[in-house]
Amino acid sequence: MTEPGYSPQKDGSGALPPDAEPTDRDLITRARGGDRAAFGRLLRRHQRRVFALGVRWFRNPDDADDLVQETFVRVWRSLDRFDPERPFVPWLMTIATNRAKTMVERTKSAAEREELDERIPWDGPSPHEDAARAALVRDVNRAMENLPEELRVTLHLRSVEGLAYREIAETLEVPIGTVMSRLARARRRLKERLAEHAGEEERT
Amino acid sequence: MSANCHEFEERLAGYVDGELGPDDVRAVEAHLATCEACRATVAAWQEADAALASSSPARTEAEWERLASRVETAIDVEAERLARAEAAVSTGAPAAATPPARRQSPRRAWFLGTGAVAAAVLVGLFWPWFSQDAHRPRGPLPASPEADSRAPADGSDDLLQKKAEGTRSTEISDAQERLRALGYLNEQEIPAPAVGADRTRPLEIPETVPNPEPTPAARPIDAPAKAAERRDVSTSTSDDVRRWLAATAPPVEAEGKARSLESVPGSVLRDEAAPRMLAAPPVPPDSTISIRALRRAHEAREAGDLATARAGYELLARDFPGNAVREEAWFSLTDLQTAQARDSDDLATVRDAARSLDDFLAAFPTSVRREAILGARVLVWARLVELDPSGCVEANRRVAEWQHGQEMIPRDLGRAVQRIQAACAR
Numbered sequence: 001m002t003e004p005g006y007s008p009q010k011d012g013s014g015a016l017p018p019d020a021e022p023t024d025r026d027l028i029t030r031a032r033g034g035d036r037a038a039f040g041r042l043l044r045r046h047q048r049r050v051f052a053l054g055v056r057w058f059r060n061p062d063d064a065d066d067l068v069q070e071t072f073v074r075v076w077r078s079l080d081r082f083d084p085e086r087p088f089v090p091w092l093m094t095i096a097t098n099r100a101k102t103m104v105e106r107t108k109s110a111a112e113r114e115e116l117d118e119r120i121p122w123d124g125p126s127p128h129e130d131a132a133r134a135a136l137v138r139d140v141n142r143a144m145e146n147l148p149e150e151l152r153v154t155l156h157l158r159s160v161e162g163l164a165y166r167e168i169a170e171t172l173e174v175p176i177g178t179v180m181s182r183l184a185r186a187r188r189r190l191k192e193r194l195a196e197h198a199g200e201e202e203r204t
Numbered sequence: 205m206s207a208n209c210h211e212f213e214e215r216l217a218g219y220v221d222g223e224l225g226p227d228d229v230r231a232v233e234a235h236l237a238t239c240e241a242c243r244a245t246v247a248a249w250q251e252a253d254a255a256l257a258s259s260s261p262a263r264t265e266a267e268w269e270r271l272a273s274r275v276e277t278a279i280d281v282e283a284e285r286l287a288r289a290e291a292a293v294s295t296g297a298p299a300a301a302t303p304p305a306r307r308q309s310p311r312r313a314w315f316l317g318t319g320a321v322a323a324a325v326l327v328g329l330f331w332p333w334f335s336q337d338a339h340r341p342r343g344p345l346p347a348s349p350e351a352d353s354r355a356p357a358d359g360s361d362d363l364l365q366k367k368a369e370g371t372r373s374t375e376i377s378d379a380q381e382r383l384r385a386l387g388y389l390n391e392q393e394i395p396a397p398a399v400g401a402d403r404t405r406p407l408e409i410p411e412t413v414p415n416p417e418p419t420p421a422a423r424p425i426d427a428p429a430k431a432a433e434r435r436d437v438s439t440s441t442s443d444d445v446r447r448w449l450a451a452t453a454p455p456v457e458a459e460g461k462a463r464s465l466e467s468v469p470g471s472v473l474r475d476e477a478a479p480r481m482l483a484a485p486p487v488p489p490d491s492t493i494s495i496r497a498l499r500r501a502h503e504a505r506e507a508g509d510l511a512t513a514r515a516g517y518e519l520l521a522r523d524f525p526g527n528a529v530r531e532e533a534w535f536s537l538t539d540l541q542t543a544q545a546r547d548s549d550d551l552a553t554v555r556d557a558a559r560s561l562d563d564f565l566a567a568f569p570t571s572v573r574r575e576a577i578l579g580a581r582v583l584v585w586a587r588l589v590e591l592d593p594s595g596c597v598e599a600n601r602r603v604a605e606w607q608h609g610q611e612m613i614p615r616d617l618g619r620a621v622q623r624i625q626a627a628c629a630r
Contacts, residue, residue, distance in 0.1 A: 039279075044272050051271070052261050061261075065271055066570050069528065072275045073282050103570050133255075140255040158221060159256040165223050184217045191248050 024088040143193035151186040278528035494529040578606040586620035596628035
């Protein structure tokens, strides 16, 4: 990930010094002290995750953009409440999830919520992937879109963010048993969808 | 798949996720060794997981940078708001009594330390900015320290505490927070005999009801399509804002302060005199200028120069590309219009405010200001139906929209609803 405005210092050997890539914790500490650039780096490092979660949640990029904005404004305001001993990403996901829930509540009555047919922007990690793998990535993400909201968000937190069941339970404020049953249901349905997809492609 | 397999399903997931204890792992592996169907299931899940994990939203670096800049602008706006709240605290008086020289720049907020910011947020809820125009003709507000001491230590901003409180009360406190930010709640919590007497006195209904047929007056603001408004970047607009900035007289000290802060390396504020930075994509060049213009408009409002403030807000609200600034400007505009309209006898003024509030909701359907705007609409429509009872259906629709999901009715708004009912019963 490139970060405009950031140029790592190099020492004489040409190797990066150990602090070339500051940890989230370092950046948060600096941001708390008023270091705007540090917060900017934190934002640029993690905005994609929040955006990705937002796309899973809202299934459209505009609302996902809004989620990124609301989440990071909230993160900035809450920096001093963050326990630096704990990992940042689950905390970020918790804030993002709360914001997303609020946004869903807020927009339930909004008329514009009708069409969700915007392009959902998902890519594989690199253009060098082989075609079959790229197709799988596309199919899996399309299958995800057809899952109910709670299933796709739960599976996203597990498969994409790699959160532990306990962390997902805390983030979504549901019992661990619910997390497990959601994951099982999500995977069962994902597998069925993928099988349908494979069947369709073989027939054509 | 045997009946046995069904029992294993959840544990298979736990197995894939590495969440099982050693006994369960052994049990699952023993089963997998004998069951081809479950092996296939595990393989499929792992494959899907890997595909998901390797997926990423398709965007260019420039798009990511634009989003990051937008967020930073939103934080500038937030910092500005917090700093203004902090300024109100530091003087122990309402912001209206604070000279413009004391205005904090966004940069200042970063230096405050977030502890102070948290305190400022709390007190900022009671910052009676919204109501100042309504109050000004009747004399100053009661001293705010009293109000400050009444600030509930509910930490409504505190996410963790929110979780502990449960979602329901969180929503209510969110709604309260926004109403407070608008000045609705502090009016009932600050003992203000003069103002209170004013508010409870029966409203005089004008003898003639002007214009029973609502005419679609020229819209003060266009509410363009959601997608278009976010993406349009018009350089002529930022030129307009520059011209407006140049044409309005800044409070001297405030401007000097801003300038010196801009020379801080890595400052939030980028000097408009540095055209290279302004021109360099992908950072939107307009965020700095718009933040400054927004601050200038706020300052004008506090100095009592409502015409200048309104012109600035309208300029920024119309089609300025920075979404956060635009939203804040438009919100400030509706705020100002609501303050003017709620007691106004001029139907056009009240209609304009009502329309502006509707347009805000159309333009920013997911705004955090939504509840506040819905509440403001009730206040404005209460006045509107008193002047023009033909709007009763519309007014009641807005009451219903505001009440949707609201369990607590602030007294001021409750009174507005009663006024609507009274006006419509005739």
